Amino acid sequence: MRLPLFPLQLYLLPGGISKLRIFEARYTRLVKLAMASSDGFGLCMKDDDKICHFGTRAIITDFESLPDGLLGVTIQGVDKFIINDYWHEDDGLHFGDVSLMDNWSKTEIRSIDRDVPNTLRVLLKEYPEHSVNYPTPDFEDMTWVCQRWLEILPLDTTQKQWFMSRNDHRAALSFLHGVIDEKYRNN
Known part of the structure; x- marks a missing residue:
C-alpha cells in the first residue's frame, strides 16, 4: 500500500x-x-x-x-x-x-488486571484534555486500555516502536503493571 x-x-x-x-x-x-x-x-x-x-x-x-x-x-x-x-x-x-x-485483538479484562483500566480511568478524569477524545471509552477491552496508556506515557521513540512491533497487548500489559505497581509503592 x-x-x-x-x-x-x-x-x-x-x-x-x-x-x-x-x-x-x-x-x-x-x-x-x-x-x-x-x-x-x-x-x-x-x-x-x-x-x-x-x-x-x-x-x-x-x-x-x-x-x-x-x-x-x-x-x-x-x-x-x-x-x-x-x-x-x-x-x-x-x-x-x-x-x-494485524491489530491487537480485543481482549477481556481479567480480574487480576483491573488496576490497569482503573488507574487509566482515574488519570483520564484528572486530565480531561486526554479524555475529551474518548466520549465512550472501552475500559472493558484490555487492548484499548493498553494502547491508550502507551499513547499517554512519556516513553522514548525506541520503546514506542518496540511496543508497536508486538503482535498483541501482553508485553504492554506486563510493562504497565510494573509502572502502576511502582507508582503505588512510592505513594
Missing part, C-alpha cells in the same frame, strides 16, 4: 484519536490526498532525521477552521504498518510503501 506520510512525534495507535494543526503546504496536500481516498495517511515517528519503521494508518474524521486561520483535523488510528520504503517528493511530502500489520 502506498500512503502519504506525516512524520510527527505523536504516538497514536489503532483506536486512538488526536487533533492536528495543519500549517505547511505539503501537509495541506496530505489532507487533500487522505480525504480523497479511503486509505487515509501514515502517521509515523522520527528518530533524529530518520523515519521510524512502524507507524499507524490514520483517517481524518473531522476538520475545522481554527481561530488563527489554520486547518484543524481530527484523526483516528486504524491500523499499524511497517514501512518497506519511503521517499519524498519535490514539495517535501513523504510517501511510503507500507505493509499493514
Whole structure:
C-alpha cells in the first residue's frame, strides 16, 4: 500500500484519536490526498532525521477552521504498518510503501488486571484534555486500555516502536503493571 506520510512525534495507535494543526503546504496536500481516498495517511515517528519503521494508518474524521486561520483535523488510528520504503517528493511530502500489520485483538479484562483500566480511568478524569477524545471509552477491552496508556506515557521513540512491533497487548500489559505497581509503592 502506498500512503502519504506525516512524520510527527505523536504516538497514536489503532483506536486512538488526536487533533492536528495543519500549517505547511505539503501537509495541506496530505489532507487533500487522505480525504480523497479511503486509505487515509501514515502517521509515523522520527528518530533524529530518520523515519521510524512502524507507524499507524490514520483517517481524518473531522476538520475545522481554527481561530488563527489554520486547518484543524481530527484523526483516528486504524491500523499499524511497517514501512518497506519511503521517499519524498519535490514539495517535501513523504510517501511510503507500507505493509499493514494485524491489530491487537480485543481482549477481556481479567480480574487480576483491573488496576490497569482503573488507574487509566482515574488519570483520564484528572486530565480531561486526554479524555475529551474518548466520549465512550472501552475500559472493558484490555487492548484499548493498553494502547491508550502507551499513547499517554512519556516513553522514548525506541520503546514506542518496540511496543508497536508486538503482535498483541501482553508485553504492554506486563510493562504497565510494573509502572502502576511502582507508582503505588512510592505513594
